[in-house]
Amino acid sequence: MADPIIKIENMNKWFGDFQVLKDINLSVEKNKKIVVCGPSGSGKSTLIRCINRLEEHQKGNIIVDGTELDENTKNIEAIRAEVGMVFQQFNLFPHLSILDNCTLAPIWVKKLPKKQAEELAMKQLEQVQISDQAKKFPGQLSGGQQQRCAIARALCMEPKIMLFDEPTSALDPEMIKEVLDAMVNLAKAGMTMIVVTHEMGFAKEVADEVIFMDEGLIVERAPTKEFFANPKNDRTKLFLSQIL
Amino acid sequence: MKTINFLKPNKDNLQVFLYTGSILFFISLFDVFLSSFLNYNLTSFLPDILSFWLPLVFGLIGLHLLRIEFSGIKYLDLLNKNINTSNFNALLTLLIIFIIIKAMPPSLSWFIFDANIAGDTKEACTGTGACWTYIKVWLRRFMYGMYPNELQWRINISFIILIGLAFVGYFAGEKLKKFLTLYYVIIYPIIAYILIYYLISGGSFGLVWVETGAWGGLSLTFIVSFFCLIFCFPIGMLLALGRRSDLPTIKYMSVGFIEFWRGVPLITVLFMSSVMFPMFLPEDFFMDKLVRVIIAISLFEAAYVAEVIRGGLQALPRGQYDAAKSLGMGYWKMHIFVILPQALKLVIPGIANTFLALVKDTPLIFVVGLMEIAGMLGLAKTNPKWLGFAMEGYVFAAIIFWIICYAMSKYSYNLEAKYKTER
Numbered sequence: 001m002a003d004p005i006i007k008i009e010n011m012n013k014w015f016g017d018f019q020v021l022k023d024i025n026l027s028v029e030k031n032k033k034i035v036v037c038g039p040s041g042s043g044k045s046t047l048i049r050c051i052n053r054l055e056e057h058q059k060g061n062i063i064v065d066g067t068e069l070d071e072n073t074k075n076i077e078a079i080r081a082e083v084g085m086v087f088q089q090f091n092l093f094p095h096l097s098i099l100d101n102c103t104l105a106p107i108w109v110k111k112l113p114k115k116q117a118e119e120l121a122m123k124q125l126e127q128v129q130i131s132d133q134a135k136k137f138p139g140q141l142s143g144g145q146q147q148r149c150a151i152a153r154a155l156c157m158e159p160k161i162m163l164f165d166e167p168t169s170a171l172d173p174e175m176i177k178e179v180l181d182a183m184v185n186l187a188k189a190g191m192t193m194i195v196v197t198h199e200m201g202f203a204k205e206v207a208d209e210v211i212f213m214d215e216g217l218i219v220e221r222a223p224t225k226e227f228f229a230n231p232k233n234d235r236t237k238l239f240l241s242q243i244l
Numbered sequence: 245m246k247t248i249n250f251l252k253p254n255k256d257n258l259q260v261f262l263y264t265g266s267i268l269f270f271i272s273l274f275d276v277f278l279s280s281f282l283n284y285n286l287t288s289f290l291p292d293i294l295s296f297w298l299p300l301v302f303g304l305i306g307l308h309l310l311r312i313e314f315s316g317i318k319y320l321d322l323l324n325k326n327i328n329t330s331n332f333n334a335l336l337t338l339l340i341i342f343i344i345i346k347a348m349p350p351s352l353s354w355f356i357f358d359a360n361i362a363g364d365t366k367e368a369c370t371g372t373g374a375c376w377t378y379i380k381v382w383l384r385r386f387m388y389g390m391y392p393n394e395l396q397w398r399i400n401i402s403f404i405i406l407i408g409l410a411f412v413g414y415f416a417g418e419k420l421k422k423f424l425t426l427y428y429v430i431i432y433p434i435i436a437y438i439l440i441y442y443l444i445s446g447g448s449f450g451l452v453w454v455e456t457g458a459w460g461g462l463s464l465t466f467i468v469s470f471f472c473l474i475f476c477f478p479i480g481m482l483l484a485l486g487r488r489s490d491l492p493t494i495k496y497m498s499v500g501f502i503e504f505w506r507g508v509p510l511i512t513v514l515f516m517s518s519v520m521f522p523m524f525l526p527e528d529f530f531m532d533k534l535v536r537v538i539i540a541i542s543l544f545e546a547a548y549v550a551e552v553i554r555g556g557l558q559a560l561p562r563g564q565y566d567a568a569k570s571l572g573m574g575y576w577k578m579h580i581f582v583i584l585p586q587a588l589k590l591v592i593p594g595i596a597n598t599f600l601a602l603v604k605d606t607p608l609i610f611v612v613g614l615m616e617i618a619g620m621l622g623l624a625k626t627n628p629k630w631l632g633f634a635m636e637g638y639v640f641a642a643i644i645f646w647i648i649c650y651a652m653s654k655y656s657y658n659l660e661a662k663y664k665t666e667r
Contacts, residue, residue, distance in 0.1 A: 054566050073574070081572030091567035095585050095663075104581055105571035150567075157571060 005030045005161060005192055006051060011060035013046060020046045021057070022216040030160075033193045035203040035224075038213035039239065044196045047213070048163045051194070052076075052083045065160060081109055084154030088166040090146040092138035098125070098149050099134040102156045110157065117156070124152040128182045144175030148182050155186075162186065164195040200244060204228060212236045253312045261309045262320075268306030272299040273341065280346045300338060307334035366630055378633040379640050382624045386640070389460015389615050395452065399463050402439045409435060433474045440467060456534040460615040462644065468538060468616065469603045475542035476602070477595075480549025485579065487554055498550070505547035511608050513540050518612035537609050545602045552594035556587035589663045596656035600649050617641055 004027035013021040020043045028034055036044045049055040050062060053069050053076050062069045064079050093101050102121035106112045112120070125131040128148035130141075138146055147167055154162060164183065168176045180202050187193055187206040197203070203210055203224060210227040212220040212235075220233045228244075231237050253261040276299050278284045287295040307328050315321055327337040358373030361380060369375035379386070388396050409432060413424050444467075447453035459467070486498030505513070517540035518533055525531070560583060568578040588595075607618035615623060621637040624630060 049566075052570055054569060077572050077574050080570055083570075085566075085570035087563060087566065087570075089561075089563050091561075091563035093564065093567070093582055093586075095589065105573060108577050108581060109572045153571070 004028055005065055006194075007061075007063040008051075009061045009063075011050065011057045011062060013043075013050065013055065013057045013059075020216050021050070024060070024218060026211070026218065026221075028161075028192065028194065031190050031192055032208045033187050033191075033206050034195070034209050034211060035207040036194065036196045036211045036213060037198060037200070037203070037239075038219075042213040043216040044213045045165050048085075048165055048194055048196055051161075051163060052080045052085060054085075077109075081105075081157055082159050083161045083163060084157055084159035085163045086147070086150050086154055086165065086167045088169050090138070090143070090150045090170070092146055092150055092153070094138050097135055097137055098130070098141070101138065101149060102153045105153075106156050120158075121152070121156050124155045125149070127155070127185070128152045129178075142175060143171045144178045147171060147175075147179045151179075151182055151186070161192045161194070164193065164197065166196050166198070168197065168199055198243065200228075212239065214239075253309050255312060255315060258312060258315060261312050262315075262317075265306045265309030268302045269310065270306075272301075272303035272306060272338070273345070275299045275302070276342050276345050281349050299342070300335075303338040304331065304334055307338070366633075374636050374639070375633055376636065378624075378630055378636050382620075382630075382637075385461060385620050385624060386617055387461045388463055389620055390458040391454060391460065391463070392452075392458070395446075395454060398443050398446065398451070402443045403463070403466070405439060406436055429474075429478070433471070436470065456532050457613065459534070461620050462617045464609075464614065465603075465606050465616040465648075468534075468541065468606050468609060468614075471538045472541045472545060472602055472606075473599055475538070476545040476549050479542065479546035481553055481584070483546060483550035484553035484557060487550065488557060502547045502550050505544050506551070508544075510541070510544055510605055511611055513544050514608055514611050516540075533612060534614065537612060537614060541602065541605070541609075545598060548598045548601075549595065552591050552598055553587060555594065556589075556591035557583065559590055560586055589660075592656055592660050592663070596653055600652055603648060603652070604645060617644060 006026070006028040008024050008026040011021060011024040012019065024047060026047075036047065038044050046055055050057050051064060053062075057069075065082065067075050067079055069076060069079060092098075093104070096104060099118065099121055102124060103114070103117040106117040106120060107114055122131055122134065125134055128151055130145050130148050130152070133141060133145060133149075138149070141149065151167075167183070168179050171179060176199070180199060183193075183195070183202065184206055195202070195207075207224045209221060210224050211218055212227070212231075212233070214235050220227070220231065220236045222231070227236075228240070231240055253265070275286045278286055285295060287298050290298065308331065310320065311324055311328055311334075312320065313324075315324075328334050354373045356373070358371040359376055360369045360371045360373070361376040362368055363377050364381050366375075366378075368377050384393060384396070388399055391399060412427065416424060442448060443451070444459070445454060445456070483498050483502055486494045487502065489495045489498070514537060517536045521536060522531075564582055564586065565578065568582040573582070606616055609616060610619040610622065618641050621634075621641055625634040625637055
């Protein structure tokens with residue numbers, strides 16, 4: 001078995017007195033695609049936000065690509081530079097054009113020359129099919145286009161891992177497909193992905209494994225086919241019966 | 245023939261309503277105009293009380309008749325929609341028009357018709373209106389303070405150069421555009437300082453030294469405002485960031501600083517800067533009074549700027565911070581490229597507010613003996629040869645301040661429009 005690229009051991013997290021994550025143990029190997037699902041408030045978003053330390057965990061260890069996440073800011077910034085993240089609300093920078101959104105971090109964090117960064121950005125924008133919108137501002141784009149731009153922006157850092165935090169939940173139904181298509185392409189290209197989503201179709205198509213979370217616990221983790229065909233836990237069965 | 249319902253003007257009898265309405269309305273205006281400009285009472289044959297209220301009654305009936313719904317006449321509809329929607333609004337409209345007409349003759353005669361500007365002594369002012377001679381005679385003092393007359397070209401040249409250099413941004417080519425911020429924030433103030441130090445202050449290159457106590461008038465207003473504006477902004481920005489910092493030392497130092505300066509009146513700060521502050525300095529250490537004043541006002545206003553900018557920082561959604569962090573940006577990169585550009589754009593109106601207040605606070609430097617334009621005015625009005633012209637002086641200063649402040653506020657609107665991108 002290959003060395004896991006993400007390794008979480010006995011991780012606990014509290015918001016005040018409320019424990020959101022309880023004893024999480026999770027390891028993800030390179031090039032694997034994991035889908036995390038579960039009812040709202042089950043801690044799935046918090047879990048993936050912990051992986052690039054947008055949230056701090058209070059107990060346990062998280063090791064990403066051989067580096068442990070702790071108070072060391074330099075380590076955290078290095079990890080964040082190689083872990084891309086896509087948010088539910090897109091979070092594009094509204095004061096910058098689409099192209100500038102994509103080149104900002106490569107230029108200032110990875111110190112790429114401007115020209116090279118722009119070429120890279122155009123390539124990524126082409127991948128998600130919005131290269132013709134490069135000069136526009138985020139406010140002028142549709143939700144689906146904005147989310148695809150957010151994916152391109154994350155990819156411009158050439159990350160080793162991509163985290164998706166409910167990327168389609170804020171979109172109109174007809175725009176979900178274009179974003180999912182971009183994600184499927186990315187998965188087929190071999191990216192390591194952890195996706196929090198309710199899109200079970202997407203999970204069936206690309207996921208290697210599915211994780212079901214409830215009340216801060218990982219209730220069930222199983223290979224995709226087994227997860228849908230033969231869930232073991234009662235809570236999982238109930239959840240699947242409600243959304244499928 | 246249909247009967248005409250005068251209580252409900254409508255489109256069917258458009259012409260009738262339009263003509264009677266406008267005639268009544270204009271009669272009322274004409275009556276007020278005659279009585280205020282020519283002192284002639286058109287309705288003097290009526291009892292006093294009736295003649296007094298008649299224009300209002302005529303005007304109200306006139307506007308009522310003009311209130312024709314959907315008349316199809318563009319300007320009439322516009323008028324009805326904006327100032328004539330109901331009888332009460334018509335009343336307010338009329339009263340305001342009457343007040344303007346009533347106020348015009350006395351102000352016009354004070355400002356222009358009964359005013360004097362010829363001559364150069366108090367005796368030349370024979371009219372009952374303003375004595376602009378006073379302003380004319382004292383103009384140099386109002387502009388340059390006690391700065392020697394024969395050296396005033398030094399101030400003029402410095403200001404012309406500085407104004408010229410301020411427009412560099414308009415002519416800079418594409419390649420130089422990215423250096424503009426650097427130019428305006430760092431290089432331009434340094435040039436300004438060098439010019440003021442060597443040319444206005446003098447003392448080297450064969451130029452006579454003029455002590456800062458002699459500087460004054462409008463030029464001093466500009467110098468003080470300029471440097472205070474430039475210094476208080478970055479200090480305020482750092483304080484705003486400091487107040488939101490996770491590091492307790494920085495956070496509480498910022499909070500303490502802001503609350504201290506917001507809690508004391510500017511006038512005491514200025515007084516302390518000139519009287520108390522030197523006591524704490526070593527004997528041989530000398531800091532110019534003007535420099536101390538500029539530092540004091542900058543720190544004072546920085547506290548206000550900090551709170552305004554903090555408002556902008558708090559208005560940004562958390563997602564912007566998350567997105568910047570997730571791309572591997574550190575604290576400073578995140579703030580410089582993502583957070584501050586958006587936050588500052590949001591607080592342009594608030595910053596403009598603070599800056600306007602700063603400019604209008606500069607007269608307070610009289611407490612340390614520096615006389616900018618309002619200070620010189622105070623000096624001039626107590627001159628025994630020119631007693632009794634305080635009014636002209638303050639009107640003059642008010643006009644000057646209004647021009648400066650209006651220009652600043654216009655500029656802030658332009659900035660708002662320029663940086664407006666859709667969210």
